[in-house]
Amino acid sequence: MQKDMYDIIIVGGGVMGSSIAYHLMADDQLRVAVMERDPAYAKASTPLSIGNVRIQFNLKENILISKYAFEFMADFEEKMEVDGVRPRITWQRDGNLFLVEEQGRARSEEDMALQKELGCNVQWWSREKLEQQLTQCNLGDYVGATYGPDDGTMDPYAVLMGYKSKARSLGATYIQDEVTEVTRDKASVSGVKLASGKDLKAKIVVNCAGPWAGQIAKTAGVEIPVVPVKRQVFAVNPDPKVKLNNLPRLTVLPSGLYMARETGGLVLVSKTMAEDPIGFDFSWDDKRFMEIVWPELAEFIPGMNTLKLMRGWAGLYAVNTLDANAILGEWPELKGFYLANGFSGHGFQQAAAVGRHLQELITGTEPSMDLSVFGTERILENRPIVTNVIV
Numbered sequence: 001m002q003k004d005m006y007d008i009i010i011v012g013g014g015v016m017g018s019s020i021a022y023h024l025m026a027d028d029q030l031r032v033a034v035m036e037r038d039p040a041y042a043k044a045s046t047p048l049s050i051g052n053v054r055i056q057f058n059l060k061e062n063i064l065i066s067k068y069a070f071e072f073m074a075d076f077e078e079k080m081e082v083d084g085v086r087p088r089i090t091w092q093r094d095g096n097l098f099l100v101e102e103q104g105r106a107r108s109e110e111d112m113a114l115q116k117e118l119g120c121n122v123q124w125w126s127r128e129k130l131e132q133q134l135t136q137c138n139l140g141d142y143v144g145a146t147y148g149p150d151d152g153t154m155d156p157y158a159v160l161m162g163y164k165s166k167a168r169s170l171g172a173t174y175i176q177d178e179v180t181e182v183t184r185d186k187a188s189v190s191g192v193k194l195a196s197g198k199d200l201k202a203k204i205v206v207n208c209a210g211p212w213a214g215q216i217a218k219t220a221g222v223e224i225p226v227v228p229v230k231r232q233v234f235a236v237n238p239d240p241k242v243k244l245n246n247l248p249r250l251t252v253l254p255s256g257l258y259m260a261r262e263t264g265g266l267v268l269v270s271k272t273m274a275e276d277p278i279g280f281d282f283s284w285d286d287k288r289f290m291e292i293v294w295p296e297l298a299e300f301i302p303g304m305n306t307l308k309l310m311r312g313w314a315g316l317y318a319v320n321t322l323d324a325n326a327i328l329g330e331w332p333e334l335k336g337f338y339l340a341n342g343f344s345g346h347g348f349q350q351a352a353a354v355g356r357h358l359q360e361l362i363t364g365t366e367p368s369m370d371l372s373v374f375g376t377e378r379i380l381e382n383r384p385i386v387t388n389v390i391v
């Protein structure tokens with residue numbers, strides 16, 4: 001049996017695995033292997049995501065992570081240039097708007113105060129401002145909204161490809177194979193077993209398997225509270241008479257319904273629901289659009305009464321059932337086993353900060369940002385981060 005040695009093996013070549021690989025290769029000449037079973041990324045969460053980045057969170061660390069994403073992505077295309085070719089990430093920063101009802105107002109004001117204290121650009125839109133701005137919307141009982149003018153979307157596949165090709169150009173090896181087991185030697189990690197029958201050796205293995213992270217951890221005898229939860233997105237073409245140019249890039253209602261303006265006049269609509277099923281189910285369901293999503297959309301924007309449902313898809317959130325936040329760092333009971341998991345609905349925008357953080361933890365460098373709140377110990381101690389995070 002062929003035995004290959006690496007310093008670090010990363011399981012999963014999505015945006016997290018690729019950002020970590022890039023950060024490791026940019027700083028050190030390490031032997032890094034990224035295991036990815038599907039280089040077409042058909043089921044990976046990254047290309048199925050909306051690609052939104054916002055500072056509108058209520059946990060200090062999540063806000064700082066997004067603030068760093070703004071900084072890091074500003075010259076991403078230049079940084080990721082390989083042989084004169086740059087990724088085109090199509091960053092459209094025309095804002096995220098979160099509508100607010102009376103009962104949520106105090107909480108939204110508190111969150112906004114924290115975001116401002118951390119130096120973020122966020123505004124309160126009064127009811128009058130909403131009436132002036134969103135002329136095509138039925139504003140019901142909304143008392144106002146919070147607006148992050150710098151928030152916006154980018155092409156998640158282009159970002160993933162940017163990290164990946166740069167990491168490869170710096171020497172990272174991407175291997176198409178499936179990891180069937182993370183192997184251990186007593187209390188330390190020793191490498192991975194692959195579906196092809198090969199064994200690879202490394203003293204450090206990083207779990208970046210997205211919604212499959214719980215399965216990967218289990219093969220090493222580690223239990224983490226990360227489950228795959230189905231989220232459906234519907235792409236609609238509105239009636240050309242409905243003008244949507246004055247809507248921000250992303251508008252979110254308190255019910256969880258959100259709509260993102262896309263290129264080519266498309267609008268992506270989705271709704272996070274408590275009953276969204278757990279499991280590896282990628283089927284999408286136009287009945288859900290017809291019966292739940294469309295009526296609510298048309299109530300908010302009456303002109304959406306006529307539209308064309310172009311297509312839909314389902315992707316998976318890797319939901320951390322303890323507190324819906326990231327799990328970052330070395331597992332306390334297995335030396336060399338690092339986790340970058342459980343990002344729920346906001347992992348895409350966290351890839352820059354997480355890539356840097358994991359690189360610092362792995363190489364023993366002082367962390368640039370204190371992300372200890374997301375440490376692995378809280379999982380072992382069943383100690384959730386307390387926040388009303390939006391997943």
Ligand SMILES: Cc1cc2nc3c(=O)[nH]c(=O)nc-3n(C[C@H](O)[C@H](O)[C@H](O)COP(=O)(O)OP(=O)(O)OC[C@H]3O[C@@H](n4cnc5c(N)ncnc54)[C@H](O)[C@@H]3O)c2cc1C
Nearest residue numbers: 012014015016045046049050052179210315346347348349
């Ligand atoms: C519909 C939807 C909308 C979203 N919108 C946003 C958004 O607007 N903003 C935001 O910040 N986040 C968003 N997210 C969340 C975001 O997509 C994820 O948090 C992020 O992409 C996670 O990246 P990842 O690299 O951890 O996982 P993934 O992209 O899923 O990558 C994991 C990779 O691991 C590979 N893998 C798994 N098991 C194995 C194995 N055994 N062997 C080899 N390879 C393996 C998989 O093939 C996959 O490519 C959204 C998610 C969905 C589903």
